[in-house]
Amino acid sequence: MRIVTGCISHETSTFTPVPTTWESFSERFGDVRGAAVLEKFRGSNTPTGGFIEGAEAHGFELIPTIFAEAHPSGPAPRPVFDRLVNELLDGIRAAGTIDGVLLELHGAMVAEGVDDGEGHILAAVRELVGPNTPIIAQLDIHSSISPRMVAMADVLIGRESYPEVDMAARGRECADVMVRILTQGLRPTMALHRLPMIWGMNQVTAHPPMRQAIAELHRIETQPGVVCGSIATGFPLSDVPDMGSSVYVVTDNDLALAQRYADELAAWIWERRADWQLFMPSTAVALAAAQKQARYPVIFADRNDNPGGGSPGDSTGLLRTFVNAGLEDACVLYIVDPEAVELCQRAGVGATLTLDVGAKSSPLQGEPVRMTVEVMACSDGHFHYDGPMYAGLECEMGPSAHIRQGGIHVILTNGRDQPFDTAFARTLGLDPRQMRYIGVKSAAHFRAAFEAWAGAIYVVSEPSVHSADTGTLKFHHLGRKLYPFDPL
Numbered sequence: 483m484r485i486v487t488g489c490i491s492h493e494t495s496t497f498t499p500v501p502t503t504w505e506s507f508s509e510r511f512g513d514v515r516g517a518a519v520l521e522k523f524r525g526s527n528t529p530t531g532g533f534i535e536g537a538e539a540h541g542f543e544l545i546p547t548i549f550a551e552a553h554p555s556g557p558a559p560r561p562v563f564d565r566l567v568n569e570l571l572d573g574i575r576a577a578g579t580i581d582g583v584l585l586e587l588h589g590a591m592v593a594e595g596v597d598d599g600e601g602h603i604l605a606a607v608r609e610l611v612g613p614n615t616p617i618i619a620q621l622d623i624h625s626s627i628s629p630r631m632v633a634m635a636d637v638l639i640g641r642e643s644y645p646e647v648d649m650a651a652r653g654r655e656c657a658d659v660m661v662r663i664l665t666q667g668l669r670p671t672m673a674l675h676r677l678p679m680i681w682g683m684n685q686v687t688a689h690p691p692m693r694q695a696i697a698e699l700h701r702i703e704t705q706p707g708v709v710c711g712s713i714a715t716g717f718p719l720s721d722v723p724d725m726g727s728s729v730y731v732v733t734d735n736d737l738a739l740a741q742r743y744a745d746e747l748a749a750w751i752w753e754r755r756a757d758w759q760l761f762m763p764s765t766a767v768a769l770a771a772a773q774k775q776a777r778y779p780v781i782f783a784d785r786n787d788n789p790g791g792g793s794p795g796d797s798t799g800l801l802r803t804f805v806n807a808g809l810e811d812a813c814v815l816y817i818v819d820p821e822a823v824e825l826c827q828r829a830g831v832g833a834t835l836t837l838d839v840g841a842k843s844s845p846l847q848g849e850p851v852r853m854t855v856e857v858m859a860c861s862d863g864h865f866h867y868d869g870p871m872y873a874g875l876e877c878e879m880g881p882s883a884h885i886r887q888g889g890i891h892v893i894l895t896n897g898r899d900q901p902f903d904t905a906f907a908r909t910l911g912l913d914p915r916q917m918r919y920i921g922v923k924s925a926a927h928f929r930a931a932f933e934a935w936a937g938a939i940y941v942v943s944e945p946s947v948h949s950a951d952t953g954t955l956k957f958h959h960l961g962r963k964l965y966p967f968d969p970l
Contacts, residue, residue, distance in 0.1 A: 483542035483664055485657075486577045487519070487533050488570045489586035490603055493554040493624065495719040495792030496592060497955055498947055499844050500898070504562045506552035509897065510877060516573075519546035527873045529586040529620040532653020539654075540661045545580070547573025553898050554792035563593035567603055571610055582616045582660050583607060586653070589625020589640070590717035597722040597959070601630035608634045616663045616670075618656045622646065623685075625714040628724040632674045636663070637732050640712030642696055643687045645902075645930035647870045659709060659732075670709060670732050673740035675748035677727045679965045681715035682759035683785060683941060686926050688933075691757040698750055702743050707733045711743065713751070715758075719791055719948060723961040727751070755965055760941065765803040765921070768940035777937035778918050785925040786946040787847070789898040793923075794818060794843035798851050799944025800921045801840060801892065805851055810889030811918035815901040816879075818843075823894045826857045826883035833857045837885070839892065846947045846954060855885040855892075859910040863895065868903040871930045877906075884910035891917070900924035903931035 492502065508514075514522050523530040530549065537544035548569045552558075558566075574583065585607070591599030600619070607617055618637040621627075623644050631638060637659055641652050662668040685692045695713060703711050711731040718725065729748045733740040751758075763771075765782050772780040787797035795818035804812050817840045829835050835857070838850035863879035880896030884907075891912055901907065901922050904914050914920050915935055922928045925941070933939065943949065963970055 483581045484545060484577070484579065485537065485542055485582045485584055485660060486545045486547060486574050486580045487530065487584040488547040488573060489530055489549045489551060490566050490570060491551040491586055491588045492558060492591045492599070493588050493622065493717055493792065494557050494590060494592035494599070495554060495948070496557060496721045497719055498556050498792040498794065500555040500792060500794055502552060502555045502558045502562070504565065506555060507550035507566065510551055510553055511549065511875065514549040516546055519549045520544065526875050527647070527650045527869060527871060528875070529649050529653035532650040533584045533657055535650065536654045536657020540657065542661070545577045554790055556792065558593040560594040560596070563596060563599065567606055571606060574607065574610055580611070580615065581664055582618070583611060584656055584660060585617065585619040587619045587621055589621035589627065589714065590720055592720055592722055598628045598630055598724055601628045601634065604631055604634035616660060618660050620652050620656050621714070623713070623715055624717045626716045626720065626722070626725045627674060627676065627714050627728040627730055629674060632672050632730060637670045637672060637710070638712065638730055639710055640714050642699065644685050644692070645871060645927040647930050655710065668709065669735040671735055671737040671740050672730060672732045673737060673744045674728060674730045675744040677729070677748055677752055678963060678970055679727045679752065679755055680718045680967065681727045683762065683925065684758045684760040685715050686929060691754060695751060698747060702731065702747055705743065707736050707739050708743060709734055711747065721957045721959050723959055725960060726964055759966060762941050762943035765800045765942045765944060768942050769803060769807060772938055772940060775938060779920055779936060780938045780940070781920045781922060781928070781932055781936050783925060783928060783939065783941045784921060784923050784944055785941050786943055786949045787923050788900055788925045789818070789923060790900040790925065790927060791948060793946055793948050794847060795898045795923050796840045796843050796847055797944055797946040798840040798848040800942065802848070802851050804890050804919065804921060805853070805887070808888070809919050812889055813891040813912060813914055813917045814893070814921040815907055815914065816893040816895045816923060818896070818898050819894050820896045823881050823883050823896055826885060826894065827860045827881060829857055831857050831860060844947055846945060848945055853887045855887045858884040858886050858891070861910055863897055865906045865909045868905040868931065871902045871927060879906055882910060884912050901928050
């Protein structure tokens with residue numbers, strides 16, 4: 483069996499000022515094409531790593547084409563998007579005779595003039611390979627599933643964890659299903675139920691109530707005739723018609739059964755729609771509660787300025803709260819500030835200088851925080867993830883610096899990313915596990931590596947380009963009513 487694979491992955495915010503360029507698709511993991519894809523991602527906790535594992539276990543040939551994954555940011559310019567799609571299609575053509583296609587996509591990609599990026603990609607691949615070549619795509623849990631995506635793919639498989647620690651497992655599942663189609667006569671039929679709902683931040687799968695939702699999904703997956711099922715919580719920062727939550731189920735040649743189970747699971751979720759919403763206090767309110775509770779170390783997760791959702795990563799509300807409180811043994815991971823990094827690297831390790839930190843990207847990100855700091859360390863930003871997310875992969879944060887004012891440590895970066903683990907901070911001489919107060923620019927992915935040793939965690943809300951209270955999150959293109967925006 484000859485299976486071709488490719489990746490075009492981008493989670494798109496239509497509200498962020500952060501642009502997406504051609505270079506964006508190589509900043510995270512490099513410019514990876516052809517055989518280099520197998521070398522880069524073999525053994526990694528990624529969907530493509532799971533494809534590779536499946537190929538080696540089942541003995542089929544995996545033919546790599548393009549791997550293009552960008553940090554979340556604004557809509558891709560149409561020429562960039564078309565170039566990526568054409569490169570994928572050219573790679574499939576060059577592969578010659580193939581038996582199937584395995585794709586790593588996100589599920590919330592928007593390009594200029596293309597509201598449904600994945601639907602467009604899948605349709606282009608389907609037109610090329612024809613109706614009889616199976617196409618299976620692995621998707622993020624934060625996907626906004628369109629009917630076109632379901633129509634163009636044979637099977638879609640979404641991740642079942644948040645933080646998304648099951649990326650390789652779901653990639654392997656895609657490979658397993660592909661083999662069943664090609665060797666065991668499986669005839670997948672897929673049904674979609676789109677919920678009129680925007681899922682709130684109560685979606686960490688290790689905890690109730692989301693744990694119960696995944697358990698209900700797994701119960702349905704054990705039913706006779708069911709191949710797999712997925713819950714997509716949607717991506718709420720894209721103002722496009724297909725934005726929202728959904729359920730999709732795959733059965734073996736029984737579309738009515740697939741629809742019945744998709745409807746059943748969707749009804750279960752809808753009945754509990756209020757449970758998925760999460761109140762987020764300010765950092766100051768959460769800090770007062772944390773100090774009263776005294777369970778250390780305490781983590782404050784700045785959801786609104788999460789680069790993993792497309793935010794600039796330089797809002798200052800959390801940092802200002804730490805500074806005003808005069809905290810000791812405190813750190814912030816990370817603040818994107820190329821200007822401050824350059825000044826630190828020019829001054830050198832051990833130097834003391836006054837900086838205006840953060841809030842350079844937009845007035846909505848707050849005001850810069852003036853700090854007189856010691857430069858503790860500088861680096862080129864190269865490191866390897868510890869995991870469990872992206873375990874073993876090397877990544878680049880760009881020129882970076884570790885600064886300290888009194889008891890407050892800050893990691894400054896050029897690159898935009900959330901702290902999936904502590905590996906990058908440690909390359910700059912900062913071990914967050916030794917801190918008492920930890921601020922992270924992340925919604926939930928930090929939990930994969932931080933939660934096991936945290937005393938308490940607070941998801942906080944501070945002003946940013948993605949903060950509802952700034953009045954900038956105005957939706958104009960949804961085309962339908964969605965809870966909790968509308969009283970449904």
